[in-house]
Amino acid sequence: MTDTPGPLRLSTRDAGFEDAFHARLHWSAATDRAIEAAVADILSDVQARGDEAVLEYTCRFDGFTPATMIDLEVSQRDMKLAFDQLPGQQDALEKAAHRIRTYHEAQKRACGQGWSIRDENGSLLGQKVTPLDRVGIYVPGGRAAYPSSVLMNAIPAHVAGVEEIVMVVPTPKGERNALVLAAAYVAGVNRVLTIGGAQAIAALAYGTASLPAVDKITGPGNAYVAAAKRRVFGTVGIDMIAGPSEILVLADGTTPPDWVAMDLFSQAEHDELAQSILLCPDAAYLDMVQAEMARLLPSMPRREIILASLNNRGALILTRDMEEACALSNRVAPEHLEIASHDPGRWEPLLKHAGAIFLGAWTSESLGDYCAGPNHVLPTQRTSRFSSPLGVYDFQKRSSIIEVSQTGAQALGEIASVLAEGEGLRAHACAARMRMRVSAPKS
Amino acid sequence: MTDTPGPLRLSTRDAGFEDAFHARLHWSAATDRAIEAAVADILSDVQARGDEAVLEYTCRFDGFTPATMIDLEVSQRDMKLAFDQLPGQQDALEKAAHRIRTYHEAQKRACGQGWSIRDENGSLLGQKVTPLDRVGIYVPGGRAAYPSSVLMNAIPAHVAGVEEIVMVVPTPKGERNALVLAAAYVAGVNRVLTIGGAQAIAALAYGTASLPAVDKITGPGNAYVAAAKRRVFGTVGIDMIAGPSEILVLADGTTPPDWVAMDLFSQAEHDELAQSILLCPDAAYLDMVQAEMARLLPSMPRREIILASLNNRGALILTRDMEEACALSNRVAPEHLEIASHDPGRWEPLLKHAGAIFLGAWTSESLGDYCAGPNHVLPTQRTSRFSSPLGVYDFQKRSSIIEVSQTGAQALGEIASVLAEGEGLRAHACAARMRMRVSAPKS
Numbered sequence: 102m103t104d105t106p107g108p109l110r111l112s113t114r115d116a117g118f119e120d121a122f123h124a125r126l127h128w129s130a131a132t133d134r135a136i137e138a139a140v141a142d143i144l145s146d147v148q149a150r151g152d153e154a155v156l157e158y159t160c161r162f163d164g165f166t167p168a169t170m171i172d173l174e175v176s177q178r179d180m181k182l183a184f185d186q187l188p189g190q191q192d193a194l195e196k197a198a199h200r201i202r203t204y205h206e207a208q209k210r211a212c213g214q215g216w217s218i219r220d221e222n223g224s225l226l227g228q229k230v231t232p233l234d235r236v237g238i239y240v241p242g243g244r245a246a247y248p249s250s251v252l253m254n255a256i257p258a259h260v261a262g263v264e265e266i267v268m269v270v271p272t273p274k275g276e277r278n279a280l281v282l283a284a285a286y287v288a289g290v291n292r293v294l295t296i297g298g299a300q301a302i303a304a305l306a307y308g309t310a311s312l313p314a315v316d317k318i319t320g321p322g323n324a325y326v327a328a329a330k331r332r333v334f335g336t337v338g339i340d341m342i343a344g345p346s347e348i349l350v351l352a353d354g355t356t357p358p359d360w361v362a363m364d365l366f367s368q369a370e371h372d373e374l375a376q377s378i379l380l381c382p383d384a385a386y387l388d389m390v391q392a393e394m395a396r397l398l399p400s401m402p403r404r405e406i407i408l409a410s411l412n413n414r415g416a417l418i419l420t421r422d423m424e425e426a427c428a429l430s431n432r433v434a435p436e437h438l439e440i441a442s443h444d445p446g447r448w449e450p451l452l453k454h455a456g457a458i459f460l461g462a463w464t465s466e467s468l469g470d471y472c473a474g475p476n477h478v479l480p481t482q483r484t485s486r487f488s489s490p491l492g493v494y495d496f497q498k499r500s501s502i503i504e505v506s507q508t509g510a511q512a513l514g515e516i517a518s519v520l521a522e523g524e525g526l527r528a529h530a531c532a533a534r535m536r537m538r539v540s541a542p543k544s
Numbered sequence: 545m546t547d548t549p550g551p552l553r554l555s556t557r558d559a560g561f562e563d564a565f566h567a568r569l570h571w572s573a574a575t576d577r578a579i580e581a582a583v584a585d586i587l588s589d590v591q592a593r594g595d596e597a598v599l600e601y602t603c604r605f606d607g608f609t610p611a612t613m614i615d616l617e618v619s620q621r622d623m624k625l626a627f628d629q630l631p632g633q634q635d636a637l638e639k640a641a642h643r644i645r646t647y648h649e650a651q652k653r654a655c656g657q658g659w660s661i662r663d664e665n666g667s668l669l670g671q672k673v674t675p676l677d678r679v680g681i682y683v684p685g686g687r688a689a690y691p692s693s694v695l696m697n698a699i700p701a702h703v704a705g706v707e708e709i710v711m712v713v714p715t716p717k718g719e720r721n722a723l724v725l726a727a728a729y730v731a732g733v734n735r736v737l738t739i740g741g742a743q744a745i746a747a748l749a750y751g752t753a754s755l756p757a758v759d760k761i762t763g764p765g766n767a768y769v770a771a772a773k774r775r776v777f778g779t780v781g782i783d784m785i786a787g788p789s790e791i792l793v794l795a796d797g798t799t800p801p802d803w804v805a806m807d808l809f810s811q812a813e814h815d816e817l818a819q820s821i822l823l824c825p826d827a828a829y830l831d832m833v834q835a836e837m838a839r840l841l842p843s844m845p846r847r848e849i850i851l852a853s854l855n856n857r858g859a860l861i862l863t864r865d866m867e868e869a870c871a872l873s874n875r876v877a878p879e880h881l882e883i884a885s886h887d888p889g890r891w892e893p894l895l896k897h898a899g900a901i902f903l904g905a906w907t908s909e910s911l912g913d914y915c916a917g918p919n920h921v922l923p924t925q926r927t928s929r930f931s932s933p934l935g936v937y938d939f940q941k942r943s944s945i946i947e948v949s950q951t952g953a954q955a956l957g958e959i960a961s962v963l964a965e966g967e968g969l970r971a972h973a974c975a976a977r978m979r980m981r982v983s984a985p986k987s
Contacts, residue, residue, distance in 0.1 A: 168579045190822035193962035200959075202592050204669055212650045212672075218647070218652035225903075226917045228654075231896050233930050247967055249863040280966050316929045331777075335785055338930035342778055357985050360978050366971035372677055402970050438943075443985075445947065453674050457944035458669075462985045463953040466944050467972040474669045475944035487676050487781035489942035499932035500881075500917035501900035503907050506887065510906040516643075517914040523723050524690055528809035531912035535803050540907045542800050542886075 107408075108365075108377065108415030109395075124300065125416050126433060128374065133324065140299045140328040141294035146293040147303035151311050158300035163332045167274035170311040175293040183282035192531020197472035198252050198287045204474030205260040209493045211259070216520055217502060222509035228499045233338075235313065236496060237305035238290070239320035239330075240281060242271035242297055249285035249470060253477050253491065254320050255288035258364070261496035266290050267315060269305065295433060297322075305535035306337045310404065316329065319478070319491065323327060340491055340494035344482035345414075349435035349455075351426050351448060352379060354386040355439035362393035364439060367467050369410035370403040376414040380426040387417045427451040434483040437466045510536040530540060550851075551808075551820065551837075551858030553982065554831070554881040556868060560830050568859050570874060571788060571817065571925060578765065583742045584769040587906035590746030595753050596599040603745035608718035613754040618725060618736040633723065634731070640915035641730045643840035647917030648703040652936045660689040660945060665952035671942045675705035678756065680748035680937060682763035682773075683724060685740055691727035692913060696920050696934065697763050704939035709733050710758060712748065714740020733880070740765075745772035749780045762921070762934065769789035783934055787925035788817035792878035792898075793907055794869050794891060795822060799884035805836035807882060808821075810910050812853035813846040819857040821870035825861075830860045870894040877926040880909045899928045 106305050111121055111486055136344055147154045152170045159173065160166050167170035167173050178243030184191060214509055217227025222394070230461065236255040240246070251268065285293050294312065302322075317338035318330060330339045343461040350361055365377040385390050394411075420426040430438060434454035442448060446459035451456060456479030459466055470477045478491035505513060514533040521529035550885045552563055590597045594615045602616065603609050610616050620887050625642050627634060658752035660670025681697040683689070694711065703905055711728055713721070715738040728883055741748065745765075751757030760781035760982065761773060793804055808820040824830055837854070841847050863869040873881060877897035885891060887901035895901060899922030913920045921934035948956060957976040966974035 188964055193959045196959050197963060200663075201743075203663075204661070204687040205668075207659065207672065211659035212655045212657070213633050214655070216650065218650045220643075220646075220917070221571050224651075224916070228651070228933075228935075229892075234896070249963055249967065274709070278926075287860050290565065314926075317835075319964055325938050331774075334774075334777075335925075338927070342832075355985060357978075360975070360985075363975040363978055367969070367975045370971045372967055397718075397974075401974075402968070407971065449672075449945075452663050452943075453677070454941075455943045457946060460947035462606055463979055465951050465953075465960075465975040465979055467964060467969075467975045468948055468953070468956045468960050469944070469946050470972060471963045472956050473667070473946050473948060474663070475671075475946055479944070480941075482778075484778065484781070485941065487941055490671075490944050494937075498897075498923075498928065498929065498930055499931050499935070500895075500898045501912070501922070502892075502903065503900060504903035505907040505911055507711065510908075514909045515914050516636045516639050517908075519633055520640060520692055520914045520977065521910060523633050523636075524692065525814070525845070526813055526910075527809070528806055528850065530812045530915060531840075532803070532806040532810045532908040532910045535806055536906055536908055540861060542798060542803075 107188060108192070108411045110417050112419040113421055113429070114419075122418070125414065126540065129135050135259070135268050136324050136328055140325055140332060144303045144329060144332055147300055147309070148307045155296055155304050156308060158298065160297055162298055163271050163273050163275070165272070173295050175277070175295060177270045180282050180286035180293065183279040184286045187279060187283050191469060192313055194248070194287050195283060196250070198256060200472050200474040201252055201256045205257045205493050213493050213497055220509065222342050222512055223506040225502065225504040225511035227502045229502055230497050232264070233316045233496050233498065234263070235265040235267065235315045235367055236263050237315040237318040239266045239318060239322050239326060241272040242278065245276045246258070246270070248280040248283050249283055249477065250320065251284035255285065255290050256491045257476065257491060259289045261493045263496050265292070267292045267294070267305065267312070269294050269296050269301040271295065271301070271431040272386040282482055299325045299329035301327060301337060302333060306333035307417045311355055317496070319495065340478065340495060341480055341488055345376060346371045347376040347435045347481060348437040348439065349380065350441050351423065351430060351437040352381040352386060353423055354381060355385040355440040355443040358386065358389040358463065359393040359397065360465070361441055362390050362397055364466055365394065365411070365415070366397065366401060366407050367465070368437065369407040369415065370401065373406055373409040373413060375410045377411060378435070379417045380420050380429055382422045384419050384424065387419060388419050391417060410485060414498055423448060425453070428457070434485045436479045436481045436485065437469070439464070439466055454485045456490055461533055511538070551854045551860050553860050555862040556864055556872070557862070565861070567855065576784045579767050580769055583768055584773060586742040587772060587775055590743055590752070591656070596710070596746050598739055598752060602739055603740055604630070606716050616738050618738060623725050623729035623736065626722040627729045630722060630726050633726070637691070637727060637730050640692070643915050643917040644695055644699045645703060648700045648936050652703055656936050656940055663933055663952065665955055666949040667952035668945065669701065670945045670948040672945055673940050673942055675707070676759045676897055676939050676941065677706070678705050678708040678710065678758045680710045680758040680761040681709060682744065682761060682765050682769060683711055683713040683916060684765055685716060685721065685820045689713070689721045689724050691723040692920065693763065694724055694727035694733070695731050698728065698733050700934060700936045701939040702732045702920065704936045706939050708735070710735045710741050710748065710755070712737050712744040714744070722725040729747035734878045742768045745769060745776060749776035750878050759937070762938065769889065783921065783938060784927060784931055788819060789814045790819040790878045790924060791880040792821045792823065792873055792876050793882040793884050794866065794873060795824040795829060796866055797824060797826040798886040801829065801832040802836040802840065803908070804884055805833050807909055808837070808854070808858065809840065809850050810908070812850040812881065812957050813844065813856065816849055816852040816856060818853045820854060821858065821878070822860045823863050823872055824870065825863050825865045827862050830862060834860060835890065848982070866891060867894065873898070877928045879922045879928065880912070880917060883908055890906065897928045899923045899933055953982070
């Protein structure tokens with residue numbers, strides 16, 4: 102019976118619950134000193150030798166031998182060809198892209214606009230919002246090549262107004278993934294280079310003769326890519342460092358148990374470290390979900406990954422009530438949070454920390470992964486306590502705007518000069534005082 | 545004549561301009577492996593031994609011997625006492641705090657609100673915005689103790705709705721800075737601990753018996769603090785890693801030259817690595833500013849720092865016209881950008897990258913440092929290409945909200961299942977398809 106999914110069963114009433122719960126949640130990225138050192142070397146080598154180093158590492162790590170950087174560039178024509186030749190997914194890609202674009206356009210209208218106020222002296226105070234000039238998108242290659250990630254990274258950048266979107270994607274043995282290229286075409290990516298690993302991050306961050314440096318790099322990657330992103334942070338912006346994916350389902354027992362079982366599977370099938378947790382105050386419902394898991398597992402092509410993930414990190418937890426389930430969820434701060442309830446609006450206000458909240462039985466997490474519209478790049482590993490889904494705001498930045506009136510300079514000069522003197526900064530104080538009690542400069 | 549300020553004079557017409565300009569801008573934080581290793585040890589020690597380790601490092605690095613963590617905590621009563629006993633700066637502190645609060649409240653209204661849309665199927669898509677639970681503010685101690693930084697970090701957190709704001713500030717030899725404590729009182733800081741360095745960052749990030757872990761750490765510090773923040777990023781959120789401070793002044797020659805000279809000084813007096821650049825199409829005006837610098841320097845208490853900063857990193861650059869000056873400014877992407885012009889609104893739209901833009905002769909940068917209202921924590925070292933002033937948004941995070949209707953589940957299920965199969969994720973596809981062509985679940 103090794104094929105029976107065995108997520109840990111816990112109850113919050115158990116004496117050992119706190120320890121068991123804590124142990125199940127625990128995960129930490131191993132900091133591998135060998136990877137750190139290798140990445141540091143690759144970064145400085147690409148910084149020093151540019152394209153030549155990128156070509157060498159591509160030969161070495163991806164197992165094919167491009168002669169020049171031109172061989173590593175995918176033309177717009179090839180991207181369109183990949184799209185045109187897809188075996189029937191064009192419509193789904195375009196509809197998904199349209200919905201993602203519509204959502205992010207609304208996001209830009211709601212929270213990506215400049216603003217200003219005038220104070221009592223007529224001084225103007227506000228912020229202007231401008232897009233980044235050029236961004237790089239890292240797309241993993243090989244096994245975990247996800248065209249949906251291309252849409253989710255490129256479309257918000259496009260909506261933000263970024264002028265140049267450069268995508269990099271490794272192509273082990275030179276094999277290109279048609280669905281990924283088609284997604285790049287649909288998302289309006291400007292340039293695609295078939296490079297990956299730390300060498301691709303270095304090329305994007307520092308620039309080479311054939312690739313101008315970008316201002317920010319987003320997108321997930323393996324341990325080398327993550328280490329490289331952490332190191333170039335500051336030279337360029339980066340998005341978050343992603344950990345294993347997670348789902349937490351809050352169930353009141355009204356959603357068909359096979360739906361919930363499949364939602365837990367859909368998280369678990371990502372990889373063996375993915376985490377699926379179900380919280381419910383109804384023990385009989387937990388039994389039903391577990392029975393559905395056993396029934397459904399054999400039909401899953403990725404059943405071995407699902408099983409390992411559930412055995413390692415899954416949990417079905419009996420809670421005293423839904424309120425307690427919500428409080429536990431806030432401690433987990435999950436990436437994906439499903440409220441499988443007939444009255445999700447009752448629980449949603451209690452939930453403080455989550456990357457995305459899926460309300461009601463009809464909202465499977467997988468709809469959010471592909472086409473509901475909101476971004477599927479979400480904070481993992483409790484980082485939703487302090488960070489947000491990838492969005493238009495990640496491809497914009499703000500500049501403060503300050504225009505002090507002559508009257509304002511008098512009032513503010515008084516305050517600033519007192520505080521500047523308190524900090525021992527005389528030039529600051531003088532700059533403020535010079536503007537006091539004088540007439541307007543010539544204009 | 546070693547006391548004559550000697551910022552480099554350049555002209556964009558010079559043959560060697562590009563190289564000279566590039567060399568003057570260049571700055572890179574030395575990565576000191578000894579500091580990196582020391583910080584890694586301190587972090588893991590505090591993570592393992594908690595308060596005990598914090599007390600030991602405080603003895604060792606700050607030169608006084610607290611017996612317990614209680615000795616390191618400043619009571620609300622002591623904070624109020626510090627405020628009450630200030631020699632006359634109460635009014636300036638309170639007025640500055642009021643203006644900063646007003647600005648950040650407007651910022652929260654303008655870009656810190658949740659939003660949602662409904663699609664054609666009646667599905668709800670949006671984001672909710674919630675404050676972080678608990679944040680830590682690092683305030684440098686000793687020489688560079690800036691009460692204004694306490695206001696600028698704590699007030700946006702407070703306006704965001706953060707429930708607990710914990711401030712740490714080292715007190716070398718146990719000497720507390722009254723103005724810093726008074727600012728903490730005015731800004732509504734909840735707890736103050738007199739600890740600093742990497743040990744303070746570790747205590748905030750991991751928590752100890754006497755100090756619960758925070759969700760994000762903001763505020764500047766020395767190389768140890770910067771290295772520690774970079775390492776705990778991911779466990780907690782951090783703000784940017786600050787480099788030397790910078791000002792770039794675009795002048796059309798209409799602002800009194802002594803005002804501009806003093807504005808350049810006010811940047812240069814921060815430290816010897818600070819950068820002050822003036823761009824102007826009028827050579828005679830550059831001469832006048834330089835003459836004012838020579839005249840004003842002797843009266844500056846920090847003239848040696850000013851002189852070193854100007855000699856090392858300052859530049860007065862003659863441009864062909866204001867348009868060229870704006871284009872150069874975009875390449876610099878300065879932290880502080882003054883438009884010293886009688887018509888600043890003409891140039892502002894041309895400026896893409898800057899932390900804060902100060903418009904017109906009356907708006908000295910120093911007013912923004914203390915009391916105009918906008919935040920003085922700004923992106924340095926060209927990072928305004930991709931990052932923003934500290935703001936309310938740094939103390940909030942967003943969660944996507946998705947509520948798919950029954951009709952929506954049919955339409956979206958079709959798209960999602962095609963794309964999920966394309967990515968080889970059957971459970972994702974099944975979770976979507978299960979919701980198709982079925983009647984509503986019991987409720």
